[in-house]
Amino acid sequence: MKRPKTFINRVLHRHETYLTLIIILFSVVTANVAPAFLTAGNILSLLRGGAGLGLLSLAFFVALISGGIDISFPAIAISAQYITVRTMLAIDVNSLVFAFVLASAIGIVYGLINAFLITRFKLPALIVTLGTSNLYHGGLLQFLGTESVNVGGLPTAFSDFGRMSLFQISTEQGTLGISLFFVIFVIAIVLTWFILRHTMLGRGIYAIGGDEEAARRAGFNVSRIQYFIYAYVGFLSAIMGIIHVSMIQYANPTNIVGTILLRVIAAVILGGTSISGGRGTVTGTLLGFVLIVLIDRHLIMLGVPAEWTDFFVGIVIVLGVLATHIRLRLERKRLGELVVERAH
Amino acid sequence: MTTKRANNVTLLIVLVTVVAVMTAAMPDQFLRLGNLQNMMRNLPEYALLAFGIMIAMTIGGIDLSGVSVLSLSGVVAAMILSHHQEIPLPTVVTMILAILAALGTAALCGLINGLIISLASVPAIIATLGTNGLYYGLAIGITKGSHLGGFPLAYIRIANNDFLGIPIPFWVFIAVALLLGLLLDKTALGFQMKMLGASPVVARFSGTKNRAVLLKSFVIISLLAGASAVLLTSKVATMRPNYGQDYLLLAVLLSILGGTNPDGGFSSVLGVFLAILALQVLATGSTFLGFTPFFRNFLYGLLLLVVMVIHHYRDTGAWTILKESVFTRTEKSG
Amino acid sequence: MAEALLEVRNISKAYIGVQALDDFSITICEGEVHCLVGENGSGKSTLIKSISGAVQPDAGEIVIDGTSYGTSITAIDAIRQGIEVIYQDLSLFPNLTVAENISLTGFIEEGKRLTNWKRVREIAVQTLSQLEEEIDVELPLDRLSMAQRQIVAISRALTKGARLIIMDEPTTAITAEDVARLFNVVRRLNARGVSMLFVSHKLDEVFQIADTVTVVRDGKKVGDYDAKSLDETELTYLMTGEMLEYKPFEFDPEGEGARSLLEARGLSRENQYEGIDLAIHAGEVVGLTGLVGSGRTELALSLFGMTLPDSGEILFEGTPVKMRGPEDAKRLGISYLPEDRHGQGLFEDQTIADNIVITVVDRMKRFFGIIDNNKRVDTWRSWIEKLKIKTPSALHAVSTLSGGNQQRVVLAKWLAPEPKVFLIDGPTIGVDVLSKARIHDVIQDLARAGMGVLLISDEVSEIMQVCSRALIMRRGRLVAEFRNLRSIDEAEIQAVVAEPDTSEEAS
Structure with a gap:
């Protein structure tokens, strides 16, 4: 029995629709409780502050589509950031372009190392990236030390970058504009979307996620595509690292790692991307990301005490994951598939 | 000689x-009784978590919530213990209550993990990643991030005392290892756990109650974290919620070193046991050499990768053919 | 005489303990439909893999268009020469659209970097229309039926300029109508000069479509024949080397002392089966057959407790039961031998011993749940002996066994709990002739010892050889029952099985 392909049916059964509804619902509730939510200032601040998380979500999403996974991206982000800052200080360079170039190079190299271990030795990506995460981060702290660089010591390129924005307007609260961080994020979105949708490389990524062996037989160069994927993850993570330091004006090598992983994974999974690969959309990932950002930053506005925010975000993630997968399970049962309880 | 035996011999x-x-x-530093006792006292905290990861891998999944279950159980126990003077019960009873509360909390966490995974068909990695944040968030919310202290002396003695010269936590560790070895190699449940990890579909077709096995497994895994919490709170006499962040990597490393197949179906308690001992010795050595915790993490990461690469070469290529021709003849049936 | 496109000369290939191909030769000409016929395990798969470069034969040569590749033809060579193999799993991408599945490989070969969605769609639509097939190319592949996916796989081969398309057992998983549809596509391909090599063990289909038939038995070629000059009996004889001997098995379900073990009354499950009334008695072998899609396996799964029927009753030894899972069925005394040996029946990497005892470990428990090791070892030892499972050690992985021996392990596993009712689904798929006969003997012995056996098979001849009566399912309903199988012509049953569905209700 097939559902009629009407527009309503197609829309109703898409994961993205549910997400959008929940986002709207949440926004309405929050706006009611705290009118400050709907101000331009707040929204622009959200765009600015969320760009980092967004970049990492895109990165993780690409890895997941291919049927792989990469949990070393926080370590890559902070490594790229800290190494770049210390290098710039050491050789007395104050160029933002230099920062981006160096950080990207580091991110790409780290990503290539991940890819090498995963493809050459056919090792499970989860464990490999767990290992490299500690390799990169432990190595960073060991060989470069734990000294933070605060706003006074940072090359001014970063603080300048942090102030840059597009379309500035003057209001009574001061100058408001769309932060350049957000612009970079948008560029990354478009780039990712383009690669995935309009290049053979991108279709290859989806194909590998669908059936790796079939992809090989079909002629896709699976190894090369995987090298690209993990290098891309490293690249986006490195960009995030630079944005991060420009935003908080503080380079502490113990940052990022430890706090952001859950939120990124939650954003991507809630966005409807399957952990086993092959299914997911950029749109979905963005919606998931929006939901996580909204919840993360507005719990306090809704009156949740500071020490309980982690818990509530955790509840939301667990409930969201439950909802997503229960729907999936019911759908599969409806299609007559035999669903068996399992751990993976 | 099977791969398992070969691996264990290598570890030995x-x-x-x-x-x-x-x-x-x-020789002076290492062989000192105090040092040996320290090693034995510190080891069980992460060793029990390593056993937990081993079990999770055996059933074909992974459990990322161990550290936060440890935090939460520890917090629950600590809350009771820090108020032991206000509770109108003999101290011993309060202590027992605290321990039971910790284990109970852990069991409940494991049950929740198991339910999410079996009823909603959420892959274990996502489910436990989510619950990890949840349990940790709960621990933070309860304690507001601060320490808890003021435990009764008797409780502190649990982990800090020795029996026959060997620290009590180490006895716990040995007991747990024996029990788990018994479970996985000799009991019906252990057998079913391995088969579930080998193939959940075939297991179901063979009449295994997948859901029950999953639930029991995750409860056991979390109980290990709970036991670890009891030992930890007793040893350091305080509790704060973000203890043991680095233990996940270590637990995974130990499980892999011990010969556990991350895809499921195969495990060796003895292997993980030996890996734990070996790594503790290495860690102690590294402390004497003045290695920082960061460098240790770096080395653990490196070691994990190296071991996996070695396993790759062991399982494919020339070594397998050599093994088959030389070793097959020595195998007995039965 | 048309040009020889592919010539396989005297190839041999041995695996451990088995000579898969023995001095085998075959010639495929341009524009012909050639069928390779043989029993399960006769060497057909090995031949295909040798031609496509997936496997290296030990001796002989492979010649394409007059150029010899010796024994070392690679997959890329084969593809470049226009030889495409469509395996049973089709190697398609369930998460991509039909259009992508058809067109993308062509883009890869052209070395394109960017996708041109217009072109992707065009190529797909064009190729499908060449085959006179209509499928919405924007649909994700996982929405298509197996038969439609086959069309997609063929289309993909076409876009790569295939001159010879080899299909491995394409009709096993599709319904009768779909077989007809597939064959129409094959004829259209043929009309365009594309040759087809069909591997099959289904005789009636072979006759529908083939120009030439090559028979292989136990790795050796029996001969090449013009399809028109053969008939089924002759072909069966050639394939099996023996005249079909029906071992009569008699049982009267209405006779004195006939005890109903497992009964279904009005059993229905949406989209799977409807209004099923049947009874399996102690001592009988009931056959259940029908085309794929007829609901036979689905029914068996419900009788085994794996799925819950929507309505109706299941009775065990006269008492209504509600099984919530296979564990309940096992407890009652019902065993099920699954159709998919690899995905549902065996833990491939676990030992033979462990595979056998999995069903009964929970019955060997002593205190604390510890397994009684003596009982455990006794159990697998005795079953290895009883079913003559050939292996140097029971502690080897079950994947080291041949197909026939693997099937014996699954059999052992499900006989270990001493069932009263045995539901056997497709027991001889991928099994060599000798093992097949042995399994048939075992089944009849079990019934004689008092078990109630339901044998599900898509080979009518197998049903007739082994069973005392045959039930036919079509589109989820039981439409016919045949008793006194000795006195019935196989063709009669085949006719009922294959009869295209009219709007009349089940009898």
């Missing part, structure tokens, strides 16, 4: 070698 050799090297290099 590694352990003996490492101990020998340590003894030779720094």
